[in-house]
Amino acid sequence: MSALRLALIGFGTVGQGLARILADRGADLRERYGLDVRITAVADLRCGSVHAADGLDPARLLAAAGADGTFDAVDAEDRGWDALTTIREAQADVVAELAFTDLATGEPALTHVRTALEHGRHVITTNKGPVALAWPELAATARRRGVRLEAEGTVMSGTPALHLGAELLAGAGVTRIEGILNGTTNYVLTRMEAGADFGEALAEAQAEGYAEADPSGDVEGIDAAGKVVILANRVMGAELTMADVAREGIAGLTRADVEAAAAAGERWKLIGRVERDGQTVRASVAPRRVPATHPLASVGGATNAVTYTTELLGDVTLIGPGAGKLATGYALIADLLAIHRATGGAA
């Protein structure tokens, strides 16, 4: 089949991770899996914007971003388009929305995603904002325009949790989803088991680069709540928003709590949970004591995991990385492969 033409909105860590993978593995993806990706446009606030219908060399883009931090030296047909112009005007089948965003308004990423879908572009994104806040609206637009909205990188980075639940377990009857969806808090809890108190463990997480300077989004369970919403909507077909998630963080946990759990053969984990109960879907994030025999109990450090409870298979658990430049870049490859499969390419 012909190449998938890709416009990147944002060329930060994730966009560069994707470009790195395409530079190193583009030929392999084409030859082994029939996935031929051609970057035709990039719009980035720092590097600037370039468009070339015949394609931009990912290695050249990386070199330019790494050298003087601009695309000035990259050959292009058009330059200086802003994100929305790029989405509307670039020759692209797929828009990768990788701009900054937040979990309060989802902007500007939400407008980017909405505009791309309305213009009949498939959208792939690693941004939780738009899909956690507006999945029902965006999914309806995608259906109406006959395009796909894929967001594998929003949950467990490139570990294919969403494609597992939504595609590979389709029809198995997922009744419950439980996951360790935030690496920072899991790292903190793992360190507390080794004897640190909450403040020490959080400082270590910050020193290791896991936690932000303002760690409240992680510690209060907001990040995990966004992922719970995405899981519920993508895998169970629910229509939840952030406000539907009952949420409790880990700041109240003490070393005494951690030791009491250990004495009972259990471990504290910040668990995101979605449960179907008839026509209702309930979602929560809260610290919970997990028996040591549960597959989630062994998930330590910054690793993430999700357990799907299904009617036909019982429990199916997926464990993998929850962050990382190449891991998150790979999430976009997984989404491109899904679009490739869905548009008639061989798997």
Place this chain on the structure above:
Amino acid sequence: MSALRLALIGFGTVGQGLARILADRGADLRERYGLDVRITAVADLRCGSVHAADGLDPARLLAAAGADGTFDAVDAEDRGWDALTTIREAQADVVAELAFTDLATGEPALTHVRTALEHGRHVITTNKGPVALAWPELAATARRRGVRLEAEGTVMSGTPALHLGAELLAGAGVTRIEGILNGTTNYVLTRMEAGADFGEALAEAQAEGYAEADPSGDVEGIDAAGKVVILANRVMGAELTMADVAREGIAGLTRADVEAAAAAGERWKLIGRVERDGQTVRASVAPRRVPATHPLASVGGATNAVTYTTELLGDVTLIGPGAGKLATGYALIADLLAIHRATGGAA
């Protein structure tokens, strides 16, 4: 899209599991996932054979098999076809090969699969024999005829290990696969950790229905070796056969071995392993001591698991059931969904 017409070769436990799922969930699969499956033929040594181009009601087939054990009371256009006639003559897009087989010759399932592919039918199977013994030949035939060969149920029953490795991790660079692929031996090892000796544990596994009267295929690692071959060939594109697997069973393990591992914070597991080393792919089955922190260490009883080590994501582990009538029946649904996706159906 139009219905996928399905011919079942074999109507034992797995075929009945599939029919049960289609009877209970056929409407849901059609409405939610666009997967419309119509059984047009069944050939079974005990129940007999029936063919109806307009479709056979799965509930009616189950009732007949459960009543007098024959399809005599099932309405049909044609009866009495043997398996090969059914494969050649039935109006079917997909042949589900569910007959008996073995890991020595793979027959008669191997001839069934080969014939179906040569006649341009997609093949789905839960039979290890044909795919462990003749994957390279069969895959080449499938490519030549433009059809798919799917065998999700041969490894970890309906837990989608093969689709995860071959589709969702495509391009992630799988360099190593390690798995607990045999439920019987894992059950025995788990019981030995609780204090049983090997003979007692094996007798318990037989009493629980996990182990056959002749448990040598499990205990000697032959079953796991077949699964290792399938993983290597399907996920890594290798061309291994059973003879390429270095194999050691668990009969030599003593309680003292198990206790020594526990004292070191480790657990004995029968590990199937595939490793890529340049152009070479090496495969083995052997009891190995796994650190308690490894995701495979927590996998107890008859549960199965596989860890894919990848260049872009590091380790990704999938844990789920390794057996069960509905679980194995669901493997065929997963394969039908993969064919549906690959032939242009929405995911």
